[in-house]
Amino acid sequence: MAKRKGYVIYDKPYQLNIWGFRSKNTTPNAFDDEIHVFTNIAKEGKPVWAYMVFKCTTDPGTYWLRNPMNPQGTAILNPGQYENAYQLGLHQGKYKALVQTGAKVSVTRDYDRDAVLDFNNGKTATGFFGINIHRANKIGTTFTVDKHSAGCQVFKNVGDFDFFLKLCELHRSIHGNRFTYTLVDERMEERKNLKTLAIGMALVVLAFGGFFLIDGEEK
Template sequence: MMQLPDYAQLHSAMTRKAYGFFDRGDYNLNLVGIRKADTSANTFNDHLAVAFRLNGASHCYLFPATTDPGLYWRQQPANVKGTAILVPGQYPGLWQIGKHQGSYTALVQRGPVRVYRDSNRDRILDTDAPIEGGYFGINCHRASAHQNSQQVDRWSAGCQVLADPLDFNLLMALCQRAEPLWGNRFTYTLIEEGDL
């Protein structure tokens, strides 16, 4: 089972990786994806952490999520080069508050990312695949608007997706509190289970 970090453990893991960590000011959000070592799953077995301070006190929320694409898009890639799998790393100012596919408010890509291109259409995530950099619509959004989702399937073709719409609503509320204080730019960091 994946160890779920608290604020201090997440801060420590980020420091060991030499990533920036926002530890000053209210609602200075650290958005951190934690990818589980299981590379064959089609479930929301990863986590998205939101760590921040408010009135000096530290807070860390952990939401079930997926940081990799669902089985549908692994077997039927939307891109001829293969399905996008976000490469672990820190992506400064990656997201802004906007509309996911023009539909509902989410965090949408505004900076470049690096993705593996998994093209063999099987159930296993291939991270020894070619890497491509650029703008691919790697957003942060929810799965179903009405229920906690159990399987990823079509919900992610490479986006970072929260399983529970209530968790997603809390994430967006925090981002909307942060935006007037820090601007409409949200850094995202993707780490792996073994980094904790």
């Protein structure tokens, strides 16, 4: 996927690749997405990859969908790779997290103030919106998003988040305080794959003179 999209994969020792995967489920207020973190742990020679998956949300919670802070609607981060867009800092000045500080990010604003996630119908904007990567509750596991995300990428479990921060600290000590975040929308990828498959089948049909055989019958 990275090669097809032209995305960067970082392969220097302990340099983090941080990818979010937005699930096909469009029900709001659920931690039904994933953050994948992978890094080369070999100090020299051929890369040896460590790969970790954490439950999260990449979508805003129901509260902020209904009560947006911005009159144009609550921000939903658009899929893409945001190179060097993040660094270790303080989320809302309160606790350590990855905060948006480098390159701009792209969002779609859900403006209709209901509890339905609208990924394709709002206004698109690019800039600095405080779309951070942080935790939900400071203790244990959180089961509903609620006020924990107004567009941020939020870890479900605080233990996972604390471990993630340790990886970020190691990255910073070697490669500096800049991090790239890549977001993939699984529904969009599925649609692209189906479209590619349909085009491929059409080309096959054309190559065989506009017909093909199924169970010995001409179609």
